Amino acid sequence: MAASLSRLLIAFGAIGLLAMTAIIGWQVFGRFVLNSSPSWTEQASLILMIWYVMFAAAAGVYEGFHIRIALLEEKLGPSARPLLRFTALVVAVIGLVLLVYGTQLCWAVRGNSVPSLGVSRAVAYVPLPVSGLLMVMFALPQVISGRHSAEDAAGEGEG
Template sequence: MEFLKRGLDKVLGIFCIILFAFLVLLVTWQVITRFVFNEPSVFSEELAKYCFVWLVLFGSAYVFGENGHMSIEFIREKFPDKLKMAVEVFIELVIIAFAALILIKGGYAVTELAWTQLSASLQIPVGYLYAAMPTSGVCIIFYCIYNISLIFQKKKPLEEIQL
């Protein structure tokens, strides 16, 4: 499982770096065409929107893999150690439920609906934009399962485990 996590971390990290670099280039091109040439590029605005949505969704999955998401630690600190583990597992299960219901199930439904709709300037299916939702949901669920397995293997809350 550790091998899969490292591989997924590497793939998501590289993908997010590429998306971010491409987004910077697109927005720079958009600014140049708008203010220097007085003819805004239509395709770059829409493509930048797609890149941004994908970057947010895959970047959030990457952050879950690094256990770098926000958490309210002062509540968790009030519990004894054995209960901290239960709270950690409960939190991971809630995240799994959210990812399964909203990102995967809802994302799949909206992707299916949008697949026949074409974007205005790029003329590609809008479903490509929404396809990032179920994909990132699967990554988040994998990371949650990995975190739960770490909790049970080490018999410690995640905050005490070096990821």
């Protein structure tokens, strides 16, 4: 299930990037061809970017494609497990911080609106607590196993 969720998050990120590119393209077309840039494009693309970046970051915890000290892991081999557990624990704590404070931020700005879009400002920040929860869910098995990603766990069983 985690693998399916991770792939769904990556797909959402790809679609979000394409949508943001189309929105910015429309803004540039409006500005230089129509001499009238749409007012909603900048805020929409920024909100969309927050969404797809945060969800891709959560998927990165599961997939293990975040920057890490791979050379150190390779050199230390199985003795790197305490280091991997520690880094996964740090990621889980960061996810917990995003969950708690992201929820508080969404609650605090729920009454404010994005003028050009007419939606609550909280819409922009919903990915913070959601991706924080996902990061915790994806990092905890790594804390327990000492493996950095699902790929590492699968590769270890093949040897």
